Amino acid sequence: MPPGLGEPLCYTADEAAAAAGVTVQRARRYWRALGYPRAPDGELEFTVSDVELLRLITGYVTAGALDEPESLRLTRILSRAIGYLAQLQMEIVASHRDRSRAVGRDAVEQLVLRMPEAQWVLGQMWRRQVSTAIGRLDETAESEMPVAGVGFADIVGFTELSRSYSDIDLKRLIARFEYRATEIVADCGGNVVKMLGDEVLFTTDTAVDLADIATRLAARFATDSLIPGVRIGLAHGSVLPYLGDVFGPTVNLASRLTALAEPHTVLAAPEVAGELAGHPGFDLLPLGERDIRGVGTLEPIRVERARD
Template identity: 35%
Template sequence: MTASEGPAEAGGVVDALEEHLLGARPQLTQREVAEQAGVPLETANELWHLLGFAHVPDDAVAFTPADVRALQLTSDLIRLGVLSQDRQDGLVRTWGRSFARLADWQVALLASVATEMGSDATEGLLAVSDEVMPRVEELQSYVWRRHLLSASARLLAERSSGTASMLAVCFVDIVGYTSRSRTLSDRELVTWLEEFESAVLSLTVDRGGRIIKNIGDELLIVTDSPEAMAEIALELTRRGADPDDPFPAVRAGVAYGEVVTRLGDVFGPVVNIAARLTSVARPNSVLVDVGTYEALTGHEDDDADHHASDHASDHAGGYRFRRLRRVSVKGYSRLKVWSLLPVVPDK
């Protein structure tokens, strides 16, 4: 709301957007929506909450026929066995989180564009709903289908091989994020983080990896091969150490092994170890676990007490490893850890 825009004007914009985006003004209570969809009221309330929306009294007129259709579709998926009870919470909650974040970003972006064009909130946001949203919706559907194809291909490859999902997992953390964030405005901080994520995304995708999620100033990345992850982690720390590169200094922890994937996220000890290694890594360094070390070198660790000695690998891209003293972190005592180093070119 701008200084010249009162509650009545802002409310009018919301009412108009509601009609544009949902196809009608609110005309139904939640009880009426549940009845028309043939869904128990308790189920309707639960799904509404899981999607991340605020509680609405049963007698409040806050819904449209679009909400009835959404409940009918959900009921169909349950009837078809796609959404069993144990899958409903996770899937619907994931939708709610993902779309809420996406919507916040899109509205902020488009409102900023409208302001730059000299439009007020009413004209700008209504123009967005008329001109931009259909195109955004179509593009989102295309991107979603493309990712469905990629995810399906990965699943089929795993099923045909008959093995568990073996992934390299890496957490990348910005060094000095707290102190840097204090010197930036909200807009500058968002821009800085988006530029960081964009740079990491480009590097990751080029090497066949995927960004699973961001957690504040930290990104979680996975790749199918440890070699690809080693390249990604070393390039990120190299850029962060370059004083002429605006990319921030980072630290990284990499682990390799069996990983459980569910609803686009990853779980298991391998993920936890990667996170713990990142927390103890020095700025501009990459720490790896025993799984990564063995995968990149092609031989098993002999568990000898090689404190801070170098082991050159004759494959895996020619990386060097420096064995570090074992570390104890939350949940894991005396982890085997190596510092991953690029090979210095011969002069």
């Protein structure tokens, strides 16, 4: 199967850049951002669709919708996200390949045949995500630094697990963690910012939702047959949203509290505890002042689900 997935390679690098109306130096910056391998001079490496893609993404800069650094950053981020998705698809294809051959089918050929269908699915999912993101944009349009609840959860003892588990078992564990964590966060009205293998970073609008998600995660993984539990840190305050991620002292504090938490427990910053004070659904247990690296001295609060 050629790199163009059936579309002929008909342009050299110089020809593709010229057809898109940009210099080859500028084209190469975008090809690097897209993750394309460097094309040898004089060889046919680009399709008509590659040229159209280059014309479109550089056209946003020409039209003033983006400046060049923004355009390149956005291209790099989209390319990495799509590359991750493509790699996941190939892992699934590889896992089904022997089974497909046994019934007279080739898994790669089946994927290629379904490419238009897959493109529609991705487009529809993207539209729904944009719709949700626009709603959040309207809610925070007047604030440069919106206030949010931030939670970090990580798997207990993951480094040791990664040494003792087989590759297949480790993949199964990570997939299970991602599925369960995403399910709980979404069901409770939170937003998964990113998954990092053994970690999940999530945000909420309120401290109550934050504690609800965290205590549900702790309870869910405390009884999981494959995952030996999680530890969770919570903070509440200003965050800096940037290209789908969040940054700032609030995020750093949540991460530091996660490192202090015991297995199956939730540690919250004082601001979170203040928002939860008097709430009938949670018990708060002060743990005494701690010196937290990069943050200073504060008193973490252990958050537990209230007992009936």
